[in-house]
């Protein structure tokens with residue numbers, strides 16, 4: 001039996017990046033031999049094992065044949081006679097199809113090193129098409145390595161276009177799609193992920209609601225970049241600049257979906273786009289089975305981001321309603337994330353990147369003012385139930401009123 005380090009670990013090591021997970025490929029072994037050496041099988045009929053100590057993945061060399069649609073439609077062929085070259089041939093990209101032996105010898109039958117040097121993401125063989133998720137992987141790698149100047153090879157892009165047009169993407173499970181989006185949005189150039197998906201037609205297939213934003217104009221006065229799609233890309237860049245977490249990035253991606261449904265006769269204005277976007281945001285979240293924290297924040301940011309932008313003009317009653325909608329007592333972090341997403345939206349406009357967003361501090365302070373209102377004196381007055389609720393609302397509104405007045409006077 002021969003064991004090689006393989007895939008992403010070899011790629012990242014050659015790129016001088018930190019290697020996180022190491023995958024191994026085992027040539028010339030049977031499942032029985034693996035078990036005998038203490039490796040634990042990952043599943044019943046999947047030729048992958050976990051190392052008894054490191055828990056790293058050791059996969060028997062295999063070839064794969066597509067036997068149907070999607071990820072379920074695979075049959076594996078493993079046998080001790082499958083060679084390293086055969087195993088590497090079924091992999092997605094040349095840069096991911098390199099292996100390294102214990103003594104450091106590099107096995108690179110498909111030109112991975114040349115492509116690394118030339119900064120090219122190129123598919124290894126037509127077998128690329130056997131797993132449509134690879135389209136998302138390529139876009140994600142393009143996003144991750146954009147800073148190094150990587151691009152997708154022309155022939156790979158052509159294959160990705162073909163594959164997107166074939167309808168195969170619809171067989172991917174929501175979980176696998178979401179996982180790629182979640183990882184890609186956390187890369188340093190998430191806008192490249194969206195751009196690559198758009199260029200090959202996969203965005204239209206997977207997230208038509210975002211695809212529809214490209215080419216939709218906004219008023220030049222507020223949005224010098226004009227195109228709504230371009231705006232979204234800039235907002236994502238601001239998210240990276242300010243190290244925002246995934247839920248904020250996801251909310252930013254979806255916050256303007258309503259603009260894709262504006263009647264072109266109304267362009268460049270988008271009256272009521274916040275409300276119009278809500279059904280779309282809900283639909284996307286459901287379709288991709290987006291985790292609750294991301295889904296909820298996207299929905300709230302979609303509805304209220306313009307409230308944040310107009311925060312300094314809001315009447316105390318409206319401001320209180322906004323704070324209560326966000327349940328600021330029990331969910332302070334969610335409100336902070338909402339403010340952050342709104343700030344990213346504001347900064348993600350051509351020429352507005354370094355403009356201050358005083359609304360952020362104003363909203364944080366407003367929340368602090370409301371939280372500071374003490375319920376004790378009201379209880380001491382003997383108030384209960386609905387009466388207590390009303391009195392508390394009044395006290396909070398009064399506190400906000402004073403806060404708003406004070407802020408206006410100092411401006």
Ligand SMILES: Nc1ccn([C@@H]2O[C@H](COP(=O)(O)OP(=O)(O)OP(=O)(O)O)[C@@H](O)[C@H]2O)c(=O)n1
Nearest residue numbers: 007008009023090091092093096097131133134
């Ligand atoms: N759909 C896929 C998934 C994985 N692979 C192969 O399996 C290796 C390991 O996959 P994975 O751990 O998912 O990705 P990495 O390449 O290690 O990338 P990352 O750094 O994002 O984990 C890849 O390098 C690639 O050779 C593939 O060909 N097709």
